[in-house]
Amino acid sequence: MRVDSTRFGPKQAEETELFVAPEGLPGLGGRIFVLVAPHGTEAPFWLQSVQDPAHALLLIDPSRLDPGYAPKPGPAASLFGVQESALLLRVVAWPAEEEGKLYANLFAPVWLSLEARLVAQTPMVGSGHELRVLFDLPSQG
Amino acid sequence: MLSLARREGQKIRIGEDIIVVVREIRGRQVKLGIEAPEHVRVLREEIHEEMSQANLEAAERADLGFFDRLLGAMR
Numbered sequence: 001m002r003v004d005s006t007r008f009g010p011k012q013a014e015e016t017e018l019f020v021a022p023e024g025l026p027g028l029g030g031r032i033f034v035l036v037a038p039h040g041t042e043a044p045f046w047l048q049s050v051q052d053p054a055h056a057l058l059l060i061d062p063s064r065l066d067p068g069y070a071p072k073p074g075p076a077a078s079l080f081g082v083q084e085s086a087l088l089l090r091v092v093a094w095p096a097e098e099e100g101k102l103y104a105n106l107f108a109p110v111w112l113s114l115e116a117r118l119v120a121q122t123p124m125v126g127s128g129h130e131l132r133v134l135f136d137l138p139s140q141g
Numbered sequence: 142m143l144s145l146a147r148r149e150g151q152k153i154r155i156g157e158d159i160i161v162v163v164r165e166i167r168g169r170q171v172k173l174g175i176e177a178p179e180h181v182r183v184l185r186e187e188i189h190e191e192m193s194q195a196n197l198e199a200a201e202r203a204d205l206g207f208f209d210r211l212l213g214a215m216r
Contacts, residue, residue, distance in 0.1 A: 007204065007205055023182055025196060026189055026192040026193040026196055027192065027193030027194065027195075027196035027197045027200075028196055028197075028200065039212065043212060043215070044208065044211050044212065044215070046208075054200065054201075055200045056200060056203070057196065057199055057200055057203070058199065058203040058207070058208060058211075060211070064215065074179055075179050075180050075182075076180070078178065078179040078180040079180030092195070092196065092199045093199070093203065093211070094198065094199035094202040094203040094207070095202055095203065095204075095207040102207075102211070103199075105195050105196075105199070107192075107195075108192050108195075121192070121196075122182070123182070123184060123188060123192060125184070125188065131191055131192065131195040132195060137210065137211060137214040137215075138211075138214060138215055139214055139215065
């Protein structure tokens with residue numbers, strides 16, 4: 001499948017790279033995304049919208065930012081019909097105005113099933129977590 | 142848009158799994174109870190809008206230069 005991206009240019013995506021967001025990802029068009037992980041899924045990686053070439057989210061392992069962050073995967077596991085242990089937890093990250101810092105969305109973590117190729121963003125209402133949390137860029141760890 | 146008139150205590154069923162009940166009507170405010178499967182995202186519209194704005198901000202600002210800086214910092 002050919003996928004156009006303002007970041008990566010035209011890309012030929014294999015079926016194994018396509019992820020479905022059953023409930024969509026708020027603000028982004030469509031429900032199908034391409035996982036772009038040039039350094040694997042342990043390193044930061046992207047979810048590129050198939051529908052909108054400009055829409056891609058950069059995802060990062062939140063344990064590199066806040067080791068105590070432990071959202072519950074229940075809703076995503078229920079939505080995907082998989083074991084909680086089969087889910088990969090990531091958060092959306094983007095550069096802050098201040099050099100060397102980033103924002104991460106700890107309010108609405110992103111859960112992925114790499115096996116079922118499903119993705120969901122689940123808000124944690126009442127958790128005290130915020131949509132934009134400022135962090136230093138994580139260092140080697 | 143479908144509009145339904147309901148009184149306090151009355152319910153609306155959406156599909157097989159979702160029930161909305163009018164729990165209380167006080168002045169200009171209505172308190173609703175919602176029973177839905179755990180995986181169904183039920184949100185105040187304002188929160189959904191804030192999540193959308195945050196995702197759009199992230200999609201606009203995260204570029205390949207930032208990705209490279211992030212990878213470089215983590216190596």
